[in-house]
Amino acid sequence: MYTDYSDIAKALRDGRRSGRIVICRGEDERVFLKEFISSPGTIGEQGPQCTAGERPARTDGAVCGKCGNVRDRKKPVGSGENGVVIILNPPSMVSGMERRKYREEATDLMKKMMAAIDIDIQKCYITSLIKCDPAEPTMSPGGMFKNCEPILEREIARLAPRVVIVMGDMRPLKRIRDRHAAVSWFAVDHPIALINNPDLKRGAWNTLKLARESIG
Structure with missing residues (x-):
């Protein structure tokens, strides 16, 4: 494609x-x-550096400026060649500082979660529900997602995944889910929530097993 x-x-x-x-x-x-x-260059040129054999991801939100000044753009990673998309939606009560604090630990946990169901995370496409951190966070998460929703819609349409795993609240995605009903959608708690509430891990594990079955 x-x-x-x-x-x-x-x-x-x-x-x-x-x-x-x-x-x-x-x-x-x-x-x-x-x-x-x-966008200058080829697909993924503005994205993170890829390791050998890893396909660069498209940066669909690279030219968006709807939310004004931003501190950081959350660029997608991974190829999506295995038909799996992971959408990250951190808990709304977690501050940007806390997200940065937990970033490494949360990333490690996400890798372990995928490895536990025999999914190569480098072949997944990992993207964020909200695509950037505003320099002055005066806009509500709901207002920001309204701007990000068309970008996420294009990502799903372009990749046509078999399975989408939402790590966090899946409710904002209702319209996109309705438009892509052929995709199998699953929601587990975000890794930060699992780190802070280990009791949630059992439910996440059960859901991940269902996602694995859908992938085949």
């Missing part, structure tokens, strides 16, 4: 010289292609 979009983007960049006409299948694809060709 990445190659297909690369060919289309090349045709759009070349303009009349390509001798080809590109017809978008809808507004979402038109916006996606516009962002695609406006």
Whole structure:
């Protein structure tokens, strides 16, 4: 799929010289292609450095500025080639400082959770529900997600995963879930919540086993 979009983007960049006409299948694809060709370099060039064999992720939110000044953009990682998307939604009561404090421990726990169900996390596509940390957090999480929702929608449409595992509250995703009913959706508590409340791990484990069964 990445190659297909690369060919289309090349045709759009070349303009009349390509001798080809590109017809978008809808507004979402038109916006996606516009962002695609406006980003410098190739897919994932603005994202994190990838290890050998790891496919770079698209940075769909790289050109978004709806929330104003931001401290940090949460770039997606992983290829999604195994048909698994992980969406991170930290507990709303956890501050940015606390998230940074737990980042390493939470990442290690997430890797262990995926390894426990025999899923190669490097082949998953990992993205965030809310795509950036604002420099001045005056906007509510709900207001921020309203801006991020179209980006997340395009990610799901582009990757067409078999399974989506939401780590955190899945309720904000109702519209996206309804539009992608063929995808199997699962929700477990975010790793930070599991670190602070170990009693929640049993429920998360049971849900992860169901997700594993759906992957096949």
